[in-house]
Amino acid sequence: MPSPIPPTRLLPKDLYPSLDTGACSSPLSKHCSHGSTLQVPAQRLHGKVANRLWSSVIHWEELRWLQPVGSGGFGSVYKAGYLGETVALKKVKTCTKNRLASRQSFWAELNAAHLRHRNIVRVIAATTCVPAEFADEGRSIGAILMGFAGDRNLQQLIYCGTEQLSEERWLRYAADIAHGLRFLHANDVVHLDIKPANVLVSNEDVCKIVDFGCSVKLERGGETSVINPNLNHMGGTYTHRAPELLKGEAVTAKADIFSFAITLWQLITRDHPYTGDKQHVLYAVVAQDLRPPLSHCQLLLAELGRRCRTLLSHCWTGDARCRPSAQELVLHLEQLKSHS
Missing domain, CATH: 3.30.200.20 (Phosphorylase Kinase; domain 1)
Structure with missing residues (x-):
């Protein structure tokens, strides 16, 4: 062992x-x-x-x-x-x-x-x-x-709650997550399991990232992690896992950006990203660029929705190098908030 x-x-x-x-x-x-x-x-x-x-x-x-x-x-x-x-x-x-x-x-x-x-x-x-x-x-x-950050998480709020998620609210939640990721990445920590269930919502309606059991500490000031056979980079949730991790490539902070995009899509649509067999989904994400649909939700067809569709496409692109950094993500979301 x-x-x-x-x-x-x-x-x-x-x-x-x-x-x-x-x-x-x-x-x-x-x-x-x-x-x-x-x-x-x-x-x-x-x-x-x-x-x-x-x-x-x-x-x-x-x-x-x-x-x-x-x-x-x-x-x-x-x-x-x-x-x-x-x-x-x-x-x-x-x-x-x-x-x-x-x-x-x-x-x-x-x-x-x-x-x-x-x-x-x-x-x-x-x-x-x-x-x-x-x-x-x-x-x-x-x-x-x-x-103690709160009794509920975003997963419960999205799928089990009856509360309305207004544009202002889900944009604010998304910005909270992005600010948390920016801070983590600035300190060379990659979470590797960003998803609604790992984002708690406090009594003050502030999102807080939790559960670092899949995280990786990069070399100080480094952008990538050398693959270590003792580390399980296949941890996390398959529906939110970046395609480069599915292919066994080295970890970078951009893996969290991919997971953030799936989470943002869930916040907007309140739908499940994929259906069908797990192995089929994993194969299609890597080989066929499968992503959650952008055309079936009315919110994504309005003006703000079109801006979000562009951001989502950039964040979950298969080429990690083309994804925005967490710092750039924060700026994009602030622009979206100003136009909402």
Whole structure:
């Protein structure tokens, strides 16, 4: 079995010089107590959760009223109280079918742990040692404590809600996602799983990108990632996956732009991008330039819709080099907002 992802591949350089790669189940673990595991500065400010540094300590005794929020292939998410704040606790579990992928998912979650931005869910703390009373049948790889960003995501809003999505609203949501991507890419992080289910909508109606379990940290200042056989670039959601990733090519930030385009189309049309067999869709996206239809939605036939059709075509083109950067995407969306 391939070795675990080295910490230098996932964390910023100012963190890993002091890492002790010895003791525990994780390359970033040191003491298997109920407290510190990751060797990152911990911080408490007047009994509150620190809003700048993420911590290596989860004070389990401070967790209150855990309420299930959702679950997926790699773990469960709970809403809880912690040091006077409402937080989200994500417990990453071992997948019996693919243990390496489970470990990759946990460490990839920390790619954005040191980043703070209005449109990204912040990481408060992370640990690889979970007390037995909090572990899911003893199968927890680790736990991540995050700021609570809201009870619903864009997937629910698009397909399950009865609320109207006006032009102003979906343009604002799209701009929120683009601003988050611009910040991530400026810090050499590629999300690789942008989709409505991974965008939370806060009580203030602000979109926040979450779930970095498929993300990649590029070389500092670099545009591409060298393909590493230990990394699973085939992760993510097939309906939103860029064709170059389907072909096994190196990761670039432009993969997120492709995924953003599919998400924007969903916001506008409130429809599902593809129907039919998964393997047929994957083949057609690569070999036949299959994309969601642009002609069946009345919103895309109006003036603003025509501008959006042009933007979508540029963002999901098969040639990643021709897609706009996240910075250019923000500018395009600001222009669309000014003309709406």
